[in-house]
Amino acid sequence: xxxxxxxxxxxxxxxxxxxxxxxxxxxxxxxxxxxxxxxxxxxxxxxxxxxxxxxxxxxxxxxxxxxxxxxxxxxxxxxxxxxxxxxxxxxxxxxxxxxxxxxxxxxxxxxxxxxxxxxxxxxxxxxxxxxxxxxxxxxxxxxxxxxxxxxxxxxxxxxxxxxxxxxxxxxxxxxxxxxxxxxxxxxxxxxxxxxxxxxxxxxxxxxxxxxxxxxxxxxxxxxxxxxxxxxxxxxxxxxxxxxxxxxxxxxxxxxxxxxxxxxxxxxxxxxxxxxxxxxxxxxxxxxxxxxxxxxxxxxxxxxxxxxxxxxxxxxxxxxxxxxxxxxxxx
Numbered sequence: 001x002x003x004x005x006x007x008x009x010x011x012x013x014x015x016x017x018x019x020x021x022x023x024x025x026x027x028x029x030x031x032x033x034x035x036x037x038x039x040x041x042x043x044x045x046x047x048x049x050x051x052x053x054x055x056x057x058x059x060x061x062x063x064x065x066x067x068x069x070x071x072x073x074x075x076x077x078x079x080x081x082x083x084x085x086x087x088x089x090x091x092x093x094x095x096x097x098x099x100x101x102x103x104x105x106x107x108x109x110x111x112x113x114x115x116x117x118x119x120x121x122x123x124x125x126x127x128x129x130x131x132x133x134x135x136x137x138x139x140x141x142x143x144x145x146x147x148x149x150x151x152x153x154x155x156x157x158x159x160x161x162x163x164x165x166x167x168x169x170x171x172x173x174x175x176x177x178x179x180x181x182x183x184x185x186x187x188x189x190x191x192x193x194x195x196x197x198x199x200x201x202x203x204x205x206x207x208x209x210x211x212x213x214x215x216x217x218x219x220x221x222x223x224x225x226x227x228x229x230x231x232x233x234x235x236x237x238x239x240x241x242x243x244x245x246x247x248x249x250x251x252x253x254x255x256x257x258x259x260x261x262x263x264x265x266x267x268x269x270x271x272x273x274x275x276x277x278x279x280x281x282x283x284x285x286x287x288x289x290x291x292x293x294x295x296x297x298x299x300x301x302x303x304x305x306x307x308x309x310x311x312x313x314x315x316x317x318x319x320x321x322x323x324x325x326x327x328x329x330x
Contacts, residue, residue, distance in 0.1 A: 001028045002292065004090075005063040007055055007078045008070020009034045009043045010160065013092040016119050016284040017067035018047060020090075023282065026292075027065075033058040034070060059085040065291055068092060072175070073168040076101035079116060083108040088291045088298065089116040090284060093178045095309045097170030102313060106306055117287035117301035118308070122179040122243075123186070124286060126278030127256045127263040131247060134254060135187060139267045141251030143187050146225040148180040148245040154209070154231040164207045171316040172208045173197050174309075176229035180245060181215060182308045184225045187247070190217035191330035195311055197319030200230070207231075213315040215328075303330065 004027050006017060021027045029049040034040035037053065044051035052058040059066070059081060066082035068075055069092040076096040082089050083105075095118060096102050109116060122128055134140050162168040169175070193216045200210030212228035233241050243258040252267030266272040290301035307330050314326045 002026050002065065003028050003030045003061065003063040004065040004067060005030050005058050005061060006032045006043065006047075006067045006069070007034075007058055007082065008068045008074060009039050010036065010071045010074075010162065011069045011092055013119065013283075014043060014067070014069035016092070016121065016282070017069065017090060018043075019282055020284045020288050021047070024288075030061045030063055031058050035074065055081060059087070063087050065090055065288075071162050071168050072097050072170050073162075076104060079105050080108040083112045083114045083116070086112065086114065088114050090287055090291060091116055091118055091305070093118050093120060093309075094170060094174045094312065095305060097174060097313075099310070099313050099317065102306065102309055109302055109306075115291060115298040115302040116305045117290050117298070118178075118305040119284040119287050120179060120182050120308070121283035122183060122258065124281040124283055125258050126280040127258055127261070127275075128183065129280060130263045130265075130275055130278050131254050131256060132186075134252070134265055135247075135249075139252055139265070139269070140247065140249035140254060141268075143247055143249050144223050145248040146180070146184045146187075146223065146227075146245060147248075148225065148227045148243075150176055150180065150227070150229045150241060150243050151233045152176065152229075152231050152241045153233040153235060153237065155235060156203075164203070164205045166206045169207065171320075172199070172211045172229055172231070173213060173316040173319060174312045177211075177213055177227055177312045177315055178308050180225060180227045181311050182304070183245065184215065184217060184223070185304070185308060185311075188217040188223050190222065192328065193217045193222065193311075194220075194325050194327055195315050195318055196323050196325050197315035197317070198323050199319040211319060213318070215311060215315070 032044035197213040210230040247254040255264040
């Protein structure tokens with residue numbers, strides 16, 4: 001039996017960790033903590049586990065894995081404390097909100113030999129899996145360009161105050177850009193490149209409603225991702241966001257409509273075909289599999305978590321510095 005605790009429940013993505021705990025007989029939830037004691041008690045009661053007043057008391061249980069979905073600005077301290085306590089970490093994105101915090105997490109991973117895996121749920125969607133199949137069989141040829149759009153509902157009157165405060169939220173690019181960067185990284189396998197970010201309008205708290213970035217994978221002629229993210233989906237929309245990505249290859253094009261559950265594939269050999277109702281995986285399944293497997297799988301998950309977080313944070317830094325081009329490297 002593997003002991004797991006939850007440290008930080010402020011974001012609804014804590015449900016991803018709870019779903020894994022419920023689906024796996026080998027996991028035993030030892031306890032829950034959050035700086036908001038009421039929220040911790042509510043999640044603990046639902047999960048049938050005790051709530052703890054302090055992170056130290058929670059980590060004293062000696063869990064093998066710490067799941068984190070707390071306030072964004074609190075995550076770096078939680079993650080480093082968990083690593084120093086000898087646990088691996090299953091974390092919601094963003095992993096942290098600054099490059100300095102990311103460096104601290106990187107140092108803690110190297111110091112302790114423990115690992116962090118991010119819950120990057122777009123990897124697990126049926127449309128992404130279908131894209132992987134099309135790339136694997138060569139029907140799209142060599143990928144040369146990516147374009148993505150990730151609109152979200154803000155629903156401001158339902159958001160906690162911390163979410164709308166850049167001091168605790170960080171930025172829209174470090175929060176939302178991670179998924180599409182991750183998919184492009186998975187496809188290209190690139191270990192270096194450049195990034196330029198931009199930011200659109202902000203509300204009165206300084207919270208940006210729109211932004212985006214151009215990420216180059218490899219040298220200047222390598223594949224590039226043009227990505228836009230926003231909090232502008234109308235409240236009346238039937239879906240939270242009409243997320244989509246276009247992948248252009250030398251022999252075909254894939255159009256992923258995650259919000260609609262569709263993928264369209266057009267190749268030099270086949271006219272456009274629309275696929276629906278594919279089989280996906282649970283949002284945190286891949287990340288937890290890597291930690292439980294240990295060894296190279298856990299090492300790779302940690303490297304991927306650090307790299308995708310670094311590129312997104314560099315995009316944020318670029319945008320706040322007038323859109324300057326910044327280098328990234330694994």
